[in-house]
Amino acid sequence: MTLRxxxxxxxxxxxxxxxxxxxxxxxxxxxxxxxxPSAVVRALxxxxxxxxxxxxDTLGKTAVAYVLSVVLGVAAGLFVGSMRLLREVxxxxxxxxxxxxxxxxxxxxxxxxxxxxxxxIFYGTIHGLFPILVLVMGAVRDVDRTLVTVARSYGxxxxxxxxxxxxxxxxxxxxxGMRLGVVFCLLGVLVVEMFAGVRGMGYVMSAFANGFxxxxxxxxxxxxxxxxxAIVLALDHLNEKLSHWRG
Amino acid sequence: xTVLVRLALxxxxxxxxEVAGRAAxxxxxxxPSAVLPALRELLxxxxxxxxxxxxxxxxxxxALAYGLAVAAGLACGFALGMNRLVGRVYGPMLAALYAxxxxxxxxxxxxxxxxxxxxxxxxxxxxxxFPVTLAVLAGIRQVNPQLVTVARAYGxxxxxxxxxxxxxxxxFTLIGGLRTGLALSVIGVIVGEILGSKRGMGALINHAYGLxxxxxxxxxxLVTLVLIVGSDALASLVERRAKxxxx
Numbered sequence: 001m002t003l004r005x006x007x008x009x010x011x012x013x014x015x016x017x018x019x020x021x022x023x024x025x026x027x028x029x030x031x032x033x034x035x036x037p038s039a040v041v042r043a044l045x046x047x048x049x050x051x052x053x054x055x056x057d058t059l060g061k062t063a064v065a066y067v068l069s070v071v072l073g074v075a076a077g078l079f080v081g082s083m084r085l086l087r088e089v090x091x092x093x094x095x096x097x098x099x100x101x102x103x104x105x106x107x108x109x110x111x112x113x114x115x116x117x118x119x120x121i122f123y124g125t126i127h128g129l130f131p132i133l134v135l136v137m138g139a140v141r142d143v144d145r146t147l148v149t150v151a152r153s154y155g156x157x158x159x160x161x162x163x164x165x166x167x168x169x170x171x172x173x174x175x176x177g178m179r180l181g182v183v184f185c186l187l188g189v190l191v192v193e194m195f196a197g198v199r200g201m202g203y204v205m206s207a208f209a210n211g212f213x214x215x216x217x218x219x220x221x222x223x224x225x226x227x228x229x230a231i232v233l234a235l236d237h238l239n240e241k242l243s244h245w246r247g
Numbered sequence: 248x249t250v251l252v253r254l255a256l257x258x259x260x261x262x263x264x265e266v267a268g269r270a271a272x273x274x275x276x277x278x279p280s281a282v283l284p285a286l287r288e289l290l291x292x293x294x295x296x297x298x299x300x301x302x303x304x305x306x307x308x309x310a311l312a313y314g315l316a317v318a319a320g321l322a323c324g325f326a327l328g329m330n331r332l333v334g335r336v337y338g339p340m341l342a343a344l345y346a347x348x349x350x351x352x353x354x355x356x357x358x359x360x361x362x363x364x365x366x367x368x369x370x371x372x373x374x375x376x377f378p379v380t381l382a383v384l385a386g387i388r389q390v391n392p393q394l395v396t397v398a399r400a401y402g403x404x405x406x407x408x409x410x411x412x413x414x415x416x417x418x419f420t421l422i423g424g425l426r427t428g429l430a431l432s433v434i435g436v437i438v439g440e441i442l443g444s445k446r447g448m449g450a451l452i453n454h455a456y457g458l459x460x461x462x463x464x465x466x467x468x469l470v471t472l473v474l475i476v477g478s479d480a481l482a483s484l485v486e487r488r489a490k491x492x493x494x
Contacts, residue, residue, distance in 0.1 A: 187348030
C-alpha cells in the first residue's frame with residue numbers, strides 16, 4: 001500500500017509537470033505568465049547564486065525571529081499561565097492579539113524601525129510568538145495540580161517548580177508551538193521583505209514579479225517552498241525522535 | 248473582578264500610549280487624542296471621500312474569495328475524503344503545501360492576475376481554501392463508520408447517507424473550518440491589498456502611511472479592524488447556532 005501510494009504520488013507529479021510542459025510548449029498558456037517547467041529549471045540555474053544569497057538572508061532573519069519567539073513565548077507563557085489572576089486577565093488580550101491580522105501594523109513598524117533586518121525580525125517574532133504563547137499558556141493551566149502540590153510539599157523552591165515540574169510537563173505543547181511558529185516566523189519575514197525589503201527572498205520574488213520575469217519568479221518560489229517544507233519535516237522528525245526518547 | 252482589572256489595564260495602555268504619543272515624533276506616533284479627530288474626519292468622509300467605495304470593494308473581494316474557497320474546499324475535501332486511496336495519495340501533498348507560508352505564492356498571483364482586485368481575491372481564496380479542505384477531511388474521519396453501515400443496512404442511498412448521517416456527524420468540525428477559512432480569507436485580501444494595490448482599504452492605509460499622515464493611518468486601521476472583528480463575530484454567531492442545532 002505504502003509503495004503504491006508513493007508511486008502514485010510520483011506519477012501524479014510527473015503527469016502534472018508533463019501536462020504543464022506540453023501546455024506551455026503548445027502555446028495553450030501564455031509563457032509570459034506561465035513558463036514551462038523546463039524554463040523554470042533553466043531560470044533556477046541562472047538565478048541560483050542570487051537566490052541562494054537571498055534565501056540565506058531570509059533564513060538568517062527567520063532564525064533570529066524564531067529563537068526570540070520560542071524563548072519569549074515559552075517564558076511569558078510559563079509566567080502568565082502559572083498565575084491565575086494574570087492569566088484570566090490577559091487571556092482575552094492574548095487571543096485577540098493572536099487573531100488580528102498583524103499586517104495592519106506593518107506600515108507603522110516599518111515607519112519606526114526603517115528598512116532592513118530589524119523590522120523583519122520584529123514582525124517575524126510577533127508572528128511566531130503568539131501561537132507559542134497561546135499553546136504554552138493553555139498547557140501550563142492544564143498541568144496536573146497534584147504534581148505542583150507534591151513538589152511544593154516536598155519543599156521545592158519556586159525556581160525548581162518552574163524548571164523541574166512545569167517546564168517538563170508542557171514539553172509536548174512547546175514542541176507543537178515550535179512547529180507552528182517556524183512557518184509563522186518565515187511568513188512574517190517574507191511579508192516584510194515584500195513590503196519594504198531591500199534584500200532577502202521576499203524582495204527577490206517581488207522584484208521578479210514586478211519585472212515580469214515569470215521563470216525566475218517560479219524558480220524562486222519553488223526554492224522558498226522547498227526550504228520551508230524541509231524545515232517543517234526536519235522539525236517533525238525531531239519531534240518524533242524526542243517523543244521516542246520521552247517514551 | 249477580572250473584568251475590572253482588564254478595564255484598568257486597557258485604560259493604562261491607552262494612558263501610556265497618550266503620554267508616549269505626545270512625547271514622540273508626531274510623524275512616527277500619534278496619541279489617542281489625535282486619533283479621535285482623525286477618525287471623525289475619516290467617518291465624515293472629509294479626509295478620504297472614497298472610504299465607502301474602498302470598504303465596499305474590500306468587502307466584495309472578501310465575499311468572492313471566501314465563496315470560492317468554500318466551494319472549492321468542500322469539493323476538494325469530499326473528493327479526497329470519500330476515497331481512501333485518493334486521500335492517502337494527495338492528502339500528504341496537500342499537508343506539505345500547507346507547511347509553506349502562503350505569502351510565497353503572492354508575487355506569482357500578482358504577476359498572473361495584476362494589481363487589481365483579482366490577485367487579492369485569488370490570495371484570499373488560497374488562504375481560505377486550506378482550512379476548509381482540511382476541516383472536511385478531519386470531519387469525515389470523525390464520522391463513526393458503524394453509523395454509515397447501519398444506515399446502509401436500513402436501505403439508505405448514498406445521498407441519504409451523506410445528508411442525514413455524514414453531514415450532521417461532521418458539522419461541528421466543518422463549521423470550525425469554515426470559520427477559520429473566513430478569517431484567513433479576510434487576512435489574505437487585506438495582506439494582498441497592503442502588499443500592492445490601487446484601490447481598497449489596503450490602498451488607503453498605504454496612502455496614509457506613505458504620506459506620513461499617521462493619525463489618518465491609525466484611523467483607517469481602526470475602521471479595517473471593525474470590519475475584521477465584525478466578520479469574525481458573525482462567523483462565531485453562526486458557529487454557536489450550528490452547535491446548538493447539533494446538540
